[in-house]
Amino acid sequence: MNKKLSPGRRAYTAGMKALMYASTAAIGALVLLLIGYVLYRGIPNITWKFLTMAPSILNDTIGIWPDILNSIYVVIATIIIVLPLGVCAAVYLSEYASNKRLVSIIEYAAETLSGIPSIIYGLVGMLFFCEFLKMQTTLMAGALTLVIMNLPTVMRTTQESLKTVPQSYREGAFGLGAGKWRVIRTVVLPGCVDGVITGCILSVGRILGESAALLFTAGIAHVVNGFFMGLKSSGATLTVALYIYAKERGEFGVAFAIAAILMLLTLIINLSAEAVARSFKNKRRI
Amino acid sequence: MKQNKKHTAKPIEAIVHGVFLVAGLITVGCVLLITVYLIISGLPAIKEIGLIPFLFGKVWASTAKTTEPSFGILPFILTSVYGTCGAIVLGVPVGFMASVYIAKLAPKKLKAVMQSAVSLLAGIPSVVYGLVGMLVLVPGIRKLFNVPDGASLLAAIVVLAIMILPSIIKVSVTALEAVPKEYEDASLALGATEVETHFKVSVPAARSGIAAAVVLGVGRAIGEAMAVMMVSGNAANMPGLFESVRFLTTAVASEMSYSGGLQRQALFSIALVLFVFIMLINAALNFFLKRDKEA
Structure with a gap:
């Protein structure tokens, strides 16, 4: 068939194909180079001491233990708050809401939220949580800011999986005399676990990678604290620490070590999100 | 919420x-909260400086001691616009070509690998992009173009172009995959080659979705702060390719920590301007997505 093509068409086909191959190859190479470079520069700087010590000005050593703890605290606090809110909102939209206008308003709001850049979240979080609610610059204020940011993600993934719960399950439960709340509790919610887990994983990824929104709300301190004390005090997460060490202190070795850790975490998060999606897809098929 | 009555009671x-x-209403509340806060805190400075001098003033000298401080944000607006356009010009063709390949031509295994690679690209924290840009791109530009400092608009454009790739590819691939198979079969039956079919039938059929992808990329580029802050040099110059520049986002981020008085209020006004840009982009995005659904 190809032999009959005019030279112009053959050139078009070949040219477009070459451009497609080149673009795809470039993106693949870019991803590999980025990962390789960051790991290559970062991993030699990761030592046990580096991971488990607080920075000390006296000994002139840098450790990222407090930053690791802060990241974990922010993740836990944010997820604990955002999961129930996001899941309830999604359940409302797909199970309760009968007013079409209200649904479209809520969905429009969620879309708007997911388009707002993190620097604006940081600013409003600072004004509202830190100043208006007098929480000062604390991890809790940062976590609450991130709750608003991640609400649309959890809502969307939960909603997607609610759509896959067969209508007949609900009808069956109603037919047996269950009330609405019982149907939701026993039939609908267990059916959307995969969406909740996916939303959770995606949110963890976003929280770990967030920096602009946390810079003004959670601060930049490197102090080791317990969970509740930590939430009440200011602290830098890994990403914020990376920014401070690279931009303000010129400690590129430290910055690359943190970058390598973040890169590994991103890899793990992406792989687990894919694994969850796959395993639930297989379960559905059976 | 943990009521365990045996029979469902009405209350x-x-x-x-x-x-x-x-x-459900919390999202609406959050949007209102953000909007109201930005307007309340952003308007006083605009009122005091004047809308026209604020938006079109060419000099930003917020901390000037000897002379009257000046608050003109035209350099930031133009930098954001140029930076975003540059990122789109660089990123969209590459992303578009790759999406057509991933959606239509790639073998199944390669497709899965590329899709994970793209999600990974989306998941990498912006500070990591900033760090690599700072230590690879900035010195590279300095050597390649023989300029005194590589931290420039060009460096920011390259970083942004890479950062918007995942948004562009994900949305375009989804749109291209949704094109009905019949369209393509018809085109192939008429004697068009596979590549011709994809570019002359599938792509036009998915054009709303692809437009939405580009708009999403614009939104990402204009809102990015940390990565840009690390590579753009951060001086309030009018934009030039090799000039050290400041974006709307980085203007807010870089002075917030030590600002006070009118300077601080002016920073909120910059955030308000950025917010207006984002809202316009969101409206455009919704327009394209809606048209995509109807089509």
Whole structure:
């Protein structure tokens, strides 16, 4: 068939194909180079001491233990708050809401939220949580800011999986005399676990990678604290620490070590999100 | 919420309904909160400086001591616009070509690998992009173009172009995959080659989705702060390719920590301007997505 093509068409086909191959190859190479470079520069700087010590000005050593703890605290606090809110909102939209206008308003709001850049979240979080609610610059204020940011993600993934719960399950439960709340509790919610887990994983990824929104709300301190004390005090997460060490202190070795850790975490998060999606897809098929 | 009555009593149903309704309305509340806060805190400085001098003033000298401080944000607006356009010009063709390949031509295994690679690209924290840009791109530009400092608009454009790739590819691939198979079969049956079919039938059929992808990329580029802050040099110059520049986002981020008085209020006004840009972009995005659904 190809032999009959005019030279112009053959050139078009070949040219477009070459451009497609080149673009795809470039993106693949870019991803590999980025990962390789960051790991290559970062991993030699990761030592046990580096991971488990607080920075000390006296000994002139840098450790990222407090930053690791802060990241974990922010993740836990944010997820604990955002999961129930996001899941309830999604359940409302797909199970309760009968007013079409209200649904479209809520969905429009969620879309708007997911388009707002993190620097604006940081600013409003600072004004509202830190100043208006007098929480000062604390991890809790940062976590609450991130709750608003991640609400649309959890809502969307939960909603997607609610759509896959067969209508007949609900009808069956109603037919047996269950009330609405019982149907939701026993039939609908267990059916959307995969969406909740996916939303959770995606949110963890976003929280770990967030920096602009946390810079003004959670601060930049490197102090080791317990969970509740930590939430009440200011602290830098890994990403914020990376920014401070690279931009303000010129400690590129430290910055690359943190970058390598973040890169590994991103890899793990992406792989687990894919694994969850796959395993639930297989379960559905059976 | 943990009521365990054996028979469903009416009040519980009402309470639960109420709880879910409140959770649903929280997103609306958050949007209102953000909008109201930005307007309330952004307007005073604009009122004091004047809308025209604020938006079109060419000099930003917020901390000037000897002379009157000046608050003109035209350099930031133009930098953001140029930076975003540059990122689109660089990123969209590459992303578009790769999406057509991933959606239509790639073998199944390669497709899965590329899709994970793209999600990974989306998941990498912006500070990591900033760090690599700072230590690879900035010195590279300095050597390649023989300029005194590589931290420039060009460096920011390259970083942004890479950062918007995942948004562009994900949305375009989804749109291209949704094109009905019949369209393509018809085109192939008429004697068009595979590549011709994809570019002359599938792509036009998915054009709303692809437009949405580009708009999404614009939104990402204009809102990015940390990565840009690390590579753009951060001086309030009028934009030039090799000039050290400041974006709307980085203007807010870089002075916030030590600002006070009118300077601080002016920073909120910059955020308000950025917010207006984002809202316009969101409206455009919704327009394209809606048209995509109807089509």
